[in-house]
Amino acid sequence: MPKKLVPRWLLARYVVAAILLSVIAVAGTILTQRLLEGPAETFAIEPSYAFDVTHLPYLAGYADNVSIARVTGIASVQPPQTVYTLDVQQSLKGSLSGQVTVRQDGYRSGNDVWVDTDQPQLAVGGTYLLVTNPVLDGDGHVLLGGSAASVPLTDLTRTVVVSRYQRAIADQEYPPRVPPKA
Amino acid sequence: MRRCRRLVPIVAIGWAVLSPQPAFAHYLGYDSVDSGEIRYKDQTQWDDARANAISSWNDLAAGVYVALDTASTVADLEFKDYSANDTKCGKYANNSGADDAWANNAFYNGYGQRDRRACTLHELGHAHGLAHSYNDEAMDDCPVSGCLGGSSYIVPQVHDRNDYYNLW
Numbered sequence: 001m002p003k004k005l006v007p008r009w010l011l012a013r014y015v016v017a018a019i020l021l022s023v024i025a026v027a028g029t030i031l032t033q034r035l036l037e038g039p040a041e042t043f044a045i046e047p048s049y050a051f052d053v054t055h056l057p058y059l060a061g062y063a064d065n066v067s068i069a070r071v072t073g074i075a076s077v078q079p080p081q082t083v084y085t086l087d088v089q090q091s092l093k094g095s096l097s098g099q100v101t102v103r104q105d106g107y108r109s110g111n112d113v114w115v116d117t118d119q120p121q122l123a124v125g126g127t128y129l130l131v132t133n134p135v136l137d138g139d140g141h142v143l144l145g146g147s148a149a150s151v152p153l154t155d156l157t158r159t160v161v162v163s164r165y166q167r168a169i170a171d172q173e174y175p176p177r178v179p180p181k182a
Numbered sequence: 183m184r185r186c187r188r189l190v191p192i193v194a195i196g197w198a199v200l201s202p203q204p205a206f207a208h209y210l211g212y213d214s215v216d217s218g219e220i221r222y223k224d225q226t227q228w229d230d231a232r233a234n235a236i237s238s239w240n241d242l243a244a245g246v247y248v249a250l251d252t253a254s255t256v257a258d259l260e261f262k263d264y265s266a267n268d269t270k271c272g273k274y275a276n277n278s279g280a281d282d283a284w285a286n287n288a289f290y291n292g293y294g295q296r297d298r299r300a301c302t303l304h305e306l307g308h309a310h311g312l313a314h315s316y317n318d319e320a321m322d323d324c325p326v327s328g329c330l331g332g333s334s335y336i337v338p339q340v341h342d343r344n345d346y347y348n349l350w
Contacts, residue, residue: 043276044210046308048301050271050289051328062269080275080282103266105273114275118323133267136288145269178328179292181267 040111045080047105047118051175053146056168058175063131063144065094066165068153070127075101080114082107083140084122086130092162093169101140102132104150118146127153129161136182208321208345213311214259214281215350220309221251226261228285230295231302238337239306244350246310259309261302263287271301271326274308283309289326297326300334307342311349316341 051058060066069086076083081103088096105116115121122128122143131149132141143149151161214220226232236248251257257280265287275282283305290298304325314323318331319339327334338346 041278043278044212045276046210046274046314047270047323048272048274048304049269049324049329050286050326051269052324052330053269059269062267080273112278136265136267142266142268149269175328177332179289182265182288182291 040113043112043114045105045114045116047116047145049145051178053144054148055175056148056165057171057173059131059144059146059148060093060165060168061172061174062178062181063093063133063149065096065132065141066092066129066169067094067096067132068092068127068129068158068162069096069100069102071122071124072099073124077107077109078103079107079109081105082121084124089127090162092129092165093172096132096141102130102143103135103140104143105145116145119143119150120147122150123152129153129165133181208313208315208341209349210276210308210311210313212276214276214309215246215311216256216258218245218247219255220246220248220258220306221255222248222259222261223251223257223280224261226263226285226302227287228261228263228290228298228302231285231290231298232261234299234336235303235306238303239310239346242338242343242346244347246350248306248309259283261285263290271297272305274305281309293326296336297328297334299336300325300327303336303338307338307346310346312342312345315345321345 053059067088068090069088071084072087073085074082075085083101083103086100086102088098088100091097104122106121107114129151131144133144135142153161224232240248259281261283263285267288271286271289273284285302300320303320307321312321315321318333320335320342322329324330325334
């Protein structure tokens, strides 16, 4: 008895139908998930400062470390903060080197995003000049507040930014009327 | 008399241009107020600063009342503490549920009563929807004595009150 073979054109139709169904199923799952999570919302974190964080010699005087580093990834999200992994390329103040972690206010949870109103979130892959202190009750470092504590660097701006912070470090001063660091 | 009539529109236009305008940038566009109330949960150790902030804002003659959350109410705000040498005496976070008013132990431990009260007063100002605004007032983005003006206000000042009354 000769075997009854499925014609090739019919087989091709089955394959195409299976692919289409899979695509519809995956898209449906993603869409349902998005609908359940609701639309993306942005929430603000408003920082209040203990001294003038735009005054670079004060900022440098309060910081243990001023470094140039590339953001290599996100280690974890610990609301209200994101913990980033960094590769330190150069240390202008302090002795940071190699792989370190830095916490920054702001995080993403599902579709929703929390942002520090004075400081854009670090971008993975970006290179920055970062002003930090060690974390008090754990590992790693914490990014200081204000836009001057996190400056994105490009080949064009790097020299100018670095020399401005080197001057600030030379003139650094612990901010007056601020309690000693914990 | 005719000269006076001519002067009226000039004075009106001059007043419109020179008088203080409603400063929309002084408002966050969000707040912790729910039906005229801020119901709070108390998770801070800085009770004196919290109590001063609540009574100072409640003393203003307007419609927002700050009170402790109860079993029959929904919390709108949580007073919390954290510890970091991050330059911030405190911070306010807007959330989909209860918002957060944080006090930074790293500074509060070294502060006197006045600076602790000033920073918590400022955070509760955010919960009322007030943004950072005038220098050397309670809603200055640097509200404690380590800042440029060197003042730390433990009650809302003139512009803080005006912004509050405009909003509520």
